Amino acid sequence: MFQVLRIASAFIGIIVGAGFASGQEILQYFTSFGYMGTLGAILATGLFAYMGMMLTRMGSIMKVQSHNEAIFKLSGPYLGRIVDWILILTLFGVGVVMVAGAGSLGSQFLNISPFVGSLVMTVLIVLTVLMPIQRVISLIGSITPFLIVALVVICIYSLFTYSQSLEVLEPIATSIETSLPNWFISSINYVSFNIAVGAGMALVMGGSEPNTKIATWGGFLGGLGVGVLILIAHLAIFLKVDVVGTYPLPLLRIIQDISPVLGICMAVVLFGMIYNTGVAMYYAFVARFTVMQTQRSYLFAVITGAVGYVASFVGFTDLIAYFYPLIGYLGLFLIAILIYAPFKMRKDQKNQ
Numbered sequence: 001m002f003q004v005l006r007i008a009s010a011f012i013g014i015i016v017g018a019g020f021a022s023g024q025e026i027l028q029y030f031t032s033f034g035y036m037g038t039l040g041a042i043l044a045t046g047l048f049a050y051m052g053m054m055l056t057r058m059g060s061i062m063k064v065q066s067h068n069e070a071i072f073k074l075s076g077p078y079l080g081r082i083v084d085w086i087l088i089l090t091l092f093g094v095g096v097v098m099v100a101g102a103g104s105l106g107s108q109f110l111n112i113s114p115f116v117g118s119l120v121m122t123v124l125i126v127l128t129v130l131m132p133i134q135r136v137i138s139l140i141g142s143i144t145p146f147l148i149v150a151l152v153v154i155c156i157y158s159l160f161t162y163s164q165s166l167e168v169l170e171p172i173a174t175s176i177e178t179s180l181p182n183w184f185i186s187s188i189n190y191v192s193f194n195i196a197v198g199a200g201m202a203l204v205m206g207g208s209e210p211n212t213k214i215a216t217w218g219g220f221l222g223g224l225g226v227g228v229l230i231l232i233a234h235l236a237i238f239l240k241v242d243v244v245g246t247y248p249l250p251l252l253r254i255i256q257d258i259s260p261v262l263g264i265c266m267a268v269v270l271f272g273m274i275y276n277t278g279v280a281m282y283y284a285f286v287a288r289f290t291v292m293q294t295q296r297s298y299l300f301a302v303i304t305g306a307v308g309y310v311a312s313f314v315g316f317t318d319l320i321a322y323f324y325p326l327i328g329y330l331g332l333f334l335i336a337i338l339i340y341a342p343f344k345m346r347k348d349q350k351n352q
Contacts, residue, residue, distance in 0.1 A: 029178070087196060090196040155233075199334060
């Protein structure tokens with residue numbers, strides 16, 4: 001049971017990065033559609049549970065050490081190459097967004113230059129990527145419980161302190177700018193994007209677990225946990241959207257209203273979640289091109305960190321608004337492969 005929870009917690013930690021933990025993703029993908037955003041969150045919960053289960057299960061069955069091993073086996077050389085490059089772009093791009101998120105956090109909370117916060121995060125991520133995989137998984141999973149507690153506190157506070165009626169909050173929520181056309185496409189896009197984000201590391205995590213049943217349940221509970229957190233965060237932001245709708249880090253703004261001390265705690269948790277996803281992205285990215293724990297992987301990790309730091313200057317909010325939906329649409333190739341995966345694996349077992 002401990003191993004199942006360890007994998008589930010790490011899976012949540014991979015998905016829940018700067019955009020989610022700050023509330024900016026939830027604001028754009030769900031809250032901006034008002035009441036219908038709640039239906040989108042419920043749909044996303046079911047999809048995350050299935051996709052998380054399939055990723056870790058595939059990784060364990062195939063004993064993969066890098067995402068491209070599983071992708072090419074399931075989809076063949078041509079489609080596999082397309083999905084592989086989509087994942088490569090996603091891993092590096094989201095790693096850059098995490099670094100930018102650290103800069104935005106330092107700017108809003110500590111009033112320091114975004115470049116300083118981004119530099120600190122880059123150094124921490126690169127140092128962690130140099131560690132063995134089991135230590136990386138443990139570090140990623142250890143921060144997740146703190147976020148769950150923080151989101152529950154924020155949601156309870158919002159439930160008891162919101163000042164406007166739901167009829168007033170609905171038009172405020174739907175007036176928020178988003179690049180997505182409707183709640184259904186937004187929900188599918190969000191799951192697709194995040195599965196593209198988490199696929200590389202989730203496959204590697206599954207590959208490190210010899211017991212396929214443990215890996216499967218870990219991925220399922222992890223995906224289910226992500227969906228529940230989406231619902232909690234959406235509810236909290238919607239009830240306070242008149243106050244926090246214009247902030248780049250709306251969840252942090254809510255908890256700062258409760259108490260400055262809790263605001264500090266939330267800032268630390270948010271920094272940890274940014275760190276979690278940043279490590280997962282850069283680790284899977286480096287593992288795609290090198291054998292980990294070698295001199296080449298160390299050098300590649302440092303170069304990746306340096307290039308990502310420079311790319312983060314584009315800005316946190318803009319990256320989420322335009323880069324995330326693009327990856328979401330491209331990630332539909334991966335969703336199709338994961339739906340097809342059980343039939344493909346069953347066919348291969350029969351042939352063997």
